[in-house]
Amino acid sequence: MTPVRIQRKRTKGFDLQSLSISVNGLPAACVDRSSRYGNPYVVKRNGKGWSVENSSGIWLFETKEKAHLAASKLFRAWIDAPQNSSLKRRGVLALRDRNLACFCSLTEACHADVWLEMLKNEGISS
DSSP states (O other): OOOOEEEOOOSTTOOHHHHHHHHHSOOEEEOSTTSTTSOSSEEEEETTEEEEEETTEEEEESSHHHHHHHHHHHHHHHHHSGGGHHHHHHHHHHHTTSEEEESSOTTSOOHHHHHHHHHHHHTOOO
8 A cells, every 4th residue: 555645633543543544544653743753843823924934044935825835845955955865764664554644635735745755765664
């Protein structure tokens, strides 16, 4: 099975593992900010627009979609940086053969898509 992205929910009774198994038979791994594999770039509402923020700065965008896309691109550059190579290696090994769960809407760009691409490119998902 090929791993996919699934959306976590905060609703009472939500069962992430049951949802994941029902999608394609694979267990889920959380890649939101509560895990070591979360995106350090946070998308936030900022006045009439949206921002992407982390300890390095704030980037402003007109739409939520553009902010999510930028956060995903920033995550890609961050995880590909030499100082993050061990995290990337650990992540690729830990996340293999699992669906990836984040709170982002499935219609928005998400760093989980970056993880899925890395898994596919590493050729380790079955």
